[in-house]
Amino acid sequence: MNYVSSRLLPVKPSASAAVSQAARAARARGEDIIDLGLGEPDFDTPMHIIEAAYQAAKEGQTRYTPNDGTLALKTAIAAKFLRDNNLQYDLSEIMACNGAKQVIFDALMASLEPDDEVLLCAPYFGQYKDIALILGGVPKAIACSAESGFKLTPQALEAAITDKTRWLFLNLPSNPAGAVFNRQDLQALGEVLDRHPDVLILSDEIYEHILFDDREFLSFAAVCPQLKSRTLTVNGVSKAYAMTGWRVGYCGGPQPLIKAMTTVQSQISSGVCSIAQAAAAAALDGPQDSVIQFCDAFESRRNLIVERIANIDGLTLDPPGGAFYAYIGCEAFIGATTPDGTRIEDDIAFTNYLLTEAGIASVPGSAYELSPFFRISTATSEDILSQAMDRLAECTTKLNRP
Numbered sequence: 406m407n408y409v410s411s412r413l414l415p416v417k418p419s420a421s422a423a424v425s426q427a428a429r430a431a432r433a434r435g436e437d438i439i440d441l442g443l444g445e446p447d448f449d450t451p452m453h454i455i456e457a458a459y460q461a462a463k464e465g466q467t468r469y470t471p472n473d474g475t476l477a478l479k480t481a482i483a484a485k486f487l488r489d490n491n492l493q494y495d496l497s498e499i500m501a502c503n504g505a506k507q508v509i510f511d512a513l514m515a516s517l518e519p520d521d522e523v524l525l526c527a528p529y530f531g532q533y534k535d536i537a538l539i540l541g542g543v544p545k546a547i548a549c550s551a552e553s554g555f556k557l558t559p560q561a562l563e564a565a566i567t568d569k570t571r572w573l574f575l576n577l578p579s580n581p582a583g584a585v586f587n588r589q590d591l592q593a594l595g596e597v598l599d600r601h602p603d604v605l606i607l608s609d610e611i612y613e614h615i616l617f618d619d620r621e622f623l624s625f626a627a628v629c630p631q632l633k634s635r636t637l638t639v640n641g642v643s644k645a646y647a648m649t650g651w652r653v654g655y656c657g658g659p660q661p662l663i664k665a666m667t668t669v670q671s672q673i674s675s676g677v678c679s680i681a682q683a684a685a686a687a688a689l690d691g692p693q694d695s696v697i698q699f700c701d702a703f704e705s706r707r708n709l710i711v712e713r714i715a716n717i718d719g720l721t722l723d724p725p726g727g728a729f730y731a732y733i734g735c736e737a738f739i740g741a742t743t744p745d746g747t748r749i750e751d752d753i754a755f756t757n758y759l760l761t762e763a764g765i766a767s768v769p770g771s772a773y774e775l776s777p778f779f780r781i782s783t784a785t786s787e788d789i790l791s792q793a794m795d796r797l798a799e800c801t802t803k804l805n806r807p
């Protein structure tokens with residue numbers, strides 16, 4: 406009996422899922438594992454947001470909501486886009502979804518024809534590829550090297566666009582590399598896209614508030630206003646407000662696309678949980694102090710990691726400009742042998758070595774389609790990060806490099 410649709414066949418278990426599974430198994434055997442694989446803030450949701458949810462439940466906001474979100478949440482989203490991003494969206498151009506992930510799913514479900522190409526900037530958030538594959542699209546990775554700051558260049562974009570290209574995905578700042586585009590970078594990409602009027606742009610700005618060294622956040626549609634009518638600006642409360650479990654993402658974009666996405670969502674899940682929507686509205690409308698505190702903590706951890714990695718021979722890391730990850734180069738260890746004589750063939754083998762020898766769970770670069778690297782998350786305390794760096798320094802000295 407075959408239970409599974411052929412639609413799911415192209416979706417392979419991800420390398421990051423394999424790492425988490427291996428880390429869980431090692432923990433179950435009693436091993437002391439430092440898990441740096443996590444993609445969620447280690448902070449608690451601020452109390453005023455929790456209070457707003459409690460209040461909403463007590464007031465009876467417990468029924469189905471409109472498929473595209475409550476008026477209160479959509480109004481808060483519109484105000485946020487204007488306040489933070491200088492983007493003016495009508496309420497009919499805004500919708501709320503069950504996380505940014507569902508925004509992306511709804512958008513591709515609503516717009517993709519079979520074999521349409523979706524351009525991804527490698528290294529990229531793995532879900533982009535899987536969602537495109539499930540929906541019959543063709544994800545195409547464009548390698549964005551460490552030398553270019555892991556940023557898409559206009560030349561690489563121009564070379565990748567074909568008459569099958571439906572979407573370009575951008576992630577500002579990026580998971581996993583923390584790449585940040587400046588105004589000129591975005592304008593240069595915009596000039597290429599001006600020449601290709603059939604390409605839609607998805608700008609995933611979920612790490613907007615986790616931006617370091619006093620950088621100013623630039624939203625793609627604000628820098629390239631001529632492209633706003635074919636840009637979907639994606640965001641969510643998961644990362645900025647430590648609200649991963651509440652499942653609220655949102656977007657602003659062209660009305661026909663939002664309308665079609667709302668139809669998709671009405672068939673999948675209807676509107677987001679009413680109480681979570683009230684919480685998200687309170688997050689966007691309320692005091693923003695915690696956003697700044699979280700960002701400061703992530704910046705201090707970023708500094709710690711950058712300093713410690715600089716002192717580990719063979720590893721490379723330019724300071725990430727934002728998000729809460731470090732995408733560390735490990736090329737010097739490819740071809741090295743471990744103390745038991747095993748050859749490290751690739752970054753998957755390298756991260757396996759880190760897990761077995763040092764008890765560090767991390768994600769290999771192959772999960773993001775740019776090797777040889779590994780991603781660690783800084784969503785854990787400086788104490789634990791420091792211990793992880795001690796272990797990393799020690800275990801890499803045991804490798805016999807080629």
Ligand SMILES: Cc1ncc(COP(=O)(O)O)c(C=O)c1O
Binds near residue numbers: 504507580611643649
């Ligand atoms: C780049 C990026 N986009 C979207 C998401 C998903 O966010 P949400 O929790 O809103 O679904 C993540 C989560 O890791 C992410 O890293």
